Every structure is written in C-alpha cells, then in structure tokens.
Amino acid sequence: AAMREAFVPEVVEDLLREMPPFEDRKQSALEIRLRENEGEDSAAFFKASRPSAAQRQRAAEAAAAREVENRNAIEEEAPPIPVSIEKENGVVHKPNPSSGGPLPVGIPKEVIPAMRKAFSNLCTSPSGVLFENALLQVGVKHEYVGAQGRISIFFGNLGKGPLKNFKAQIDDCDHLRVQKQGTDGLLDEEGCTVAVKTQAKLLVLVEVMAPFDDAPAMRVSFEAENGLRHEYPLRLPIVATSFMEPVTLEPGAFMQRWKSLEGQDRECQEVVKTASNASIDEDCMKRIRTIMTDGLKFGRCPGCDPTPWTVSGAATFRTGAKDVNGNNINVGCLVRVEANPQAGAFRVTTRTLHPLCSRAVKNVAVVSIKLA
Numbered sequence: 001a002a003m004r005e006a007f008v009p010e011v012v013e014d015l016l017r018e019m020p021p022f023e024d025r026k027q028s029a030l031e032i033r034l035r036e037n038e039g040e041d042s043a044a045f046f047k048a049s050r051p052s053a054a055q056r057q058r059a060a061e062a063a064a065a066r067e068v069e070n071r072n073a074i075e076e077e078a079p080p081i082p083v084s085i086e087k088e089n090g091v092v093h094k095p096n097p098s099s100g101g102p103l104p105v106g107i108p109k110e111v112i113p114a115m116r117k118a119f120s121n122l123c124t125s126p127s128g129v130l131f132e133n134a135l136l137q138v139g140v141k142h143e144y145v146g147a148q149g150r151i152s153i154f155f156g157n158l159g160k161g162p163l164k165n166f167k168a169q170i171d172d173c174d175h176l177r178v179q180k181q182g183t184d185g186l187l188d189e190e191g192c193t194v195a196v197k198t199q200a201k202l203l204v205l206v207e208v209m210a211p212f213d214d215a216p217a218m219r220v221s222f223e224a225e226n227g228l229r230h231e232y233p234l235r236l237p238i239v240a241t242s243f244m245e246p247v248t249l250e251p252g253a254f255m256q257r258w259k260s261l262e263g264q265d266r267e268c269q270e271v272v273k274t275a276s277n278a279s280i281d282e283d284c285m286k287r288i289r290t291i292m293t294d295g296l297k298f299g300r301c302p303g304c305d306p307t308p309w310t311v312s313g314a315a316t317f318r319t320g321a322k323d324v325n326g327n328n329i330n331v332g333c334l335v336r337v338e339a340n341p342q343a344g345a346f347r348v349t350t351r352t353l354h355p356l357c358s359r360a361v362k363n364v365a366v367v368s369i370k371l372a
Helices: 002-006 009-016 029-038 043-049 053-077 109-123 251-260 282-295 355-371
Strands: 086-088 091-093 127-132 136-145 148-157 163-170 176-182 192-194 199-208 217-223 229-235 244-247 267-273 310-322 328-340 345-352
Touching: 109 127, 109 355, 127 229, 136 217, 136 229, 148 163, 148 192, 163 176, 163 199, 192 199, 199 310, 251 310, 251 328, 267 355, 282 310, 282 328, 282 355, 328 355, 345 355
Parallel strands: none
Antiparallel strands: 086 091, 127 136, 136 148, 148 199, 163 192, 163 217, 176 199, 217 229, 244 310, 267 345, 310 328, 328 345
C-alpha cells in the first residue's frame, strides 16, 4: 500500500511485473562449465540445465499474462455494439447486450414519489393502492393478529391490451415464514395472462419469527401489448409495527421501563422537521395521537405526558419463535414523540431491548409524522 502511494500507478505496475524467463538458447555460466568438463550427457549437466520449479512457475505466469494481453487487445479492436434508443412514456429502452433485445421497462422517475407515499400510507393503513401507472394498478389489503398476517394483493390491468407472461415474485426473508397462493401461473415461470379490466390475485400468509427493519421485496413483470417487457421492483408494506399489540402502562411503570432501556443499542432517535407551511397545533397533535394508536398500534399511556406537546405509547412486538420453555418470544417497545411548535419539529425516540425493533419503530413513526 505504501509503495502504491509513493509512485504513480504505471511505475508500480512495472516494479511488480514478473521478470520474463530466460530464452531457451541462453545458458548460464555453470551450464557452460559443466558441458566443457563433463559433456552434455552427464547427469550434472542435465540437472543444471533443467529449469527449476520457480523458473517453470514464472514461465507459466508470463505465458498466461501474454495471453490475457492478447485477448484484451483483440477485444479493444472489436467494434462497439451499436446502441439504438427508443422512448415510450418517458422511459428510455436500450438493447440488452446479452440477448440483443431491449432491457425491461422500469418504473418511471416521475412515478417514484407517489409510489413512496403510497407505500408509507399503507404501512399504517389496512388497504390502499401500492402502485399505479397507465398499464397496471397494484392494490393491497392486509390484516394482522399477533405474529401472523394475511395480505391480499390485486393486480389490475388498466391498459388497452392483455398483460402476458404476468409474474409476481416475493423474495424470501429469514425473519418471515411465508405461504403464497395466487391466480394460476402467477407464481410460475411462464406467468399468466391478465385481460383488460380484470385482475390477478395473490394471497400471502406470513408469520414473523424475529425482529426486522426492512420490508419484503416483490418484483412484478409482464409483457405489454407492444411486446415490451416491464419489470417493477416494489416493497410490500409488511413492517415491524404490523405485529404490535398495544399495551397500557401507568405513569410509574412507563417511566421505570423507559429508564431501564437507556443505552445506545436500545434507543433510536430522530428529529423531524414539518413542512414549511405546516404548523404544530392541537389538531396536529391529535393526528399524531391517532397515528400512535391506529397506525403504529401502540397503546396510550395516560398521565405519562407532562405537556400537550408530548405523546407516549407502549406495545409488544409479537413473534412466532419459541424460547427453551416453549413460550413465544416477544419484545417490549416504548415510543415518545415530543413536539416543539416554535422550531416546527418533532423528536421521535424509541426504546426496546432489540436494536432492530427500535430502528424499525422509529422509521415507521418518522415517515407517518411527515405525512400527518
């Protein structure tokens, strides 16, 4: 590393390059002396003239290096693959170098902000639209009891032609047990066909086995009427707060547990600024309390909040995992949202025994407050 810092790259490569082996016609002084004194048929001359293991290795490495250089030179001389570009609905399609066909059409940039907002809303809402463009609408309805959830996903064809080879693939997650059942072909390699103004359906049953802070990925792909392949990477709104059960604590019990969970690994905190034209008033705090109870599924803790500008809650994160005694493993969670009307900001603090739980609850709370 020190050598590479002291010299320019070209000099370093020259220094590190292996020395080429001797040409076959060259002989060392020892070989010449043995040949003159003992003759070329002697065992001593044969042993001295035979390349050593190190020499043979250097020769092989040098030959391999020359082969790579020759192959690179051939590739550099080859003409570049011509790139034709066509545009549809604001999306640029370039040929796929491996197949010669166009790359799949992705999600247009102008749709991404609305898609992110839709995902955030669904994290705290029982149903809604996850994604929509001119061809496809993806709707989600989900409900949870303890560590288990039932998610219904609807894929509606909004276009003017059938969507062929339609497939939905959900990535496996270590923290979730998943069962899937859908329209015939939807989960298979050949896919299914979604006719105009009809839907394909997917039912997903999940059981959470461990804390997590990332939503499962789902890829939707299909072939449109014009023959172009579309592929949309989406996220399902299955988040840690989906598996919460509200808990009501008295002020003394809440503060005792709050103090017992102090520590960097157990606490997660973030300050959220409101929009420039938004003010923090009583109506705003009412929406925050609704987010706490209905969205995050936390129980209110009466008497824990010293001012009207603070909201505190408690919940239990349920899992299907068992401990050594056969009991379900659960994680207690506490959250506190403190508003500063003068600064136009909220401070969100979460405390749990598990760092992933603390971060997951904080993330969902922050996004929900931004949308309040």
